[in-house]
Amino acid sequence: MPFALYMLALAVFVMGTSEFMLAGLLPAIATELDVSVGTAGLLTSAFAIGMVIGAPVMAAFARRWPPRLTLIVCLLVFAGSHVIGAMTPVFALLLITRVLSALANAGFLAVALSTATTLVPAHQKGRALSILLSGTTIATVAGVPAGSLLGTALGWRTTFWAVAILCIPAVFGVVRGITNNAGQTATAGSSPRLRAELSQLATPRLILAMALGALINGGTFAAFTFLAPVVTETAGMADGWVSFALVMFGVGSFLGVTIAGRLSDQRPGVVLAVGGPLLLTGWIGLALVASHPVALIVLVFVQGFLSFGIGSTLITRVLYAASAAPTMGGSYATAALNLGAAAGPVLGAFGLAAGLGVLAPVWVAAALAAAALLTMVLSRHTLLETTAEANR
Template sequence: MPGAIYVLGFAIFAQGTSEFMLAGLLPAMASELGVSVPTAGLLISAYAIGMVAGAPVLAMATLRLPRRTALLAFLGVFVLMHVIGALTPGYEVLFATRLIGAFASAGFFGVAVVAAVDLVPDAVKGRAVAIVIGGITVSTVLGVPGGTFLGQFLGWRSAFWTVAVLSTVAMVGIAYALPRGRQDAASIPGLRDELRSMANPGLWVAYATSALTFSSMMATFSYLGAMLTDTTGLPEGSVPAVLALFGVGSLIGITIGGRIADAHPFGALTVGMTGVVLASAGIALAATNPVVVIVLVPLLGAFGLVTNPAVSVRVYANLGEVRTLAGATITSAFNVGNTLAPWLGGLVIGAGFGYRSAAWVGAGMAVAALGTVALGASMHRRSILRTNEVAAGTELRVSASAL
């Protein structure tokens, strides 16, 4: 696997840390900024909104730029937004930096995934995407509990400074690891070709699956830190350790998923989402039992992330040679769900149903994801049958003409 794949994974790790570290920082941030925990949770949604808008817009805006140049520019904006976020005293400015930083991160993510796919042969594209996206998983293993730990002992702003430093290191790595130079202008599709590539119905089913799979897990995870202290009754100092268990489970899940996604995407999606339904429901039902919750948290991460490479495989299975816009839009679809998850979780919490209710939201989203997986599998089978029928008809015509 080319070294550039791992560098891109590290950059995604730095940005993923920013996206998810707020799950363990919400109570402290809410207190200092003078807002409620559900309102602070909207900072997670703000990031997701920026990701939804940024991926397709920036991928197309930088279509004719060298990928290395585009990736460095996106990371530069991302670093600047985190420096401002670490310095701002107000919720409104912080909200804006989350939107803009995420917009830039989405552009990075969209270009990085397409770049990774182009760097490797067809047989290992799923594994390459798993390594790049695996940076998100590593951020849940190290970044999220690390950010929570920093927030508890040095204040939540220290976590923002850490992300800025990590992203700067990633910029140096990308500057050295990615190939220089422009793409061949003749090989770059036009905007009309890119838009035409989005007309595939199977692609939109894959996007729906992407929107629901990871976010079904995030509905629970977004408020997990608050639930652990408020409902489960764990001391605040133990929250980073439980979040780290979630990350370990996620790492195991995406490792397994990366190895089976190319050969068994629908199986990985079905098993993963069924596991998320069971783990989320278990957390909701046993939210006051620390032992049960601690056992279920890593299982939630494992089942949730085993689906991640398979989602990318299903998207790229529906793409032809024109894939920049369609490939980048997977990031938007991914974050549509991540916008809905904390928002819906915040709604049910704000309605007085308690932090455990967010886990029920996650279970419901996972059930919906299973529906899109079944639809995608059905469309895939019909496509294979049509292909076989066309091939058989062609063979008969050739045989008849030979006679």
């Protein structure tokens, strides 16, 4: 695999750390800024909403820019947003900085996804995607737990400063790893007109792939965002175990993305047919045994593996289905990921606000997984058509 892919993964690691780190910081943020944990959870949704909107907007705006320039600008804006977020004493302003950093993240990821697919042969999109997304999963293994520990020791603001500082080597990595010619297929003058690329959003197979990706990711974020109170309140474990649970989820997600990356190009149907029912069963099981610490940690690992394995496979389907939209396809994949990431925490917060208990977000994850599984069954012909055409 090209060295440039690993440089993109480095930057995705930094951004993934920021996106996921709130799972371990929400209680501290809520206390200091005098809001409820459910309200603080909206920071995750604000970030995801910014990415849903920002992915296609940023991709369309910068579709004629050199990819390296777009990636660098997005990283600098991302770093600046975290500096402001680290200093603000007002929750509303922190919410705004999350949206701004999400816009930058969206632009970066949309361009990175499109660029990554031009760096490898057409039949290796899944493997390229797995390397790119490994930055996110490594963030859950190392970056997020480290951020949680740093936030516990020195305050959540220190974690924001750390993310801003980590953007510096990420910028240098992009400058060195991505040449001006990287992604030139996607930005060449012969690429389709914007209207033609946007028209791909009306195709059933792309809509299906995006919807399934959003449902699976929605369940993942509903449970992951509110994992900390499940560990401390339902399982009765000490605060330090939150970081360990996040590590286990991250290890599982890294293995899931890595293994799925080797299967999603040629055998996506097997991944979805086997993984879908297991994912639903896992969320139900987690909700039922969450009061048992060992069982909880084991299932957190398993669900990380299944969620990211299935999720990355579906996002690969989005890229294949959007092959006629070379400059916008990455934004469609990004939007699908973050539509779920926006809706999941909101639904989880509603469950908490309705007094359904700490485990309400986990049951939301189960419901979204069930909806995805039902959709797969009802639309199996379109899904198989997507797979067949993608593998030709």
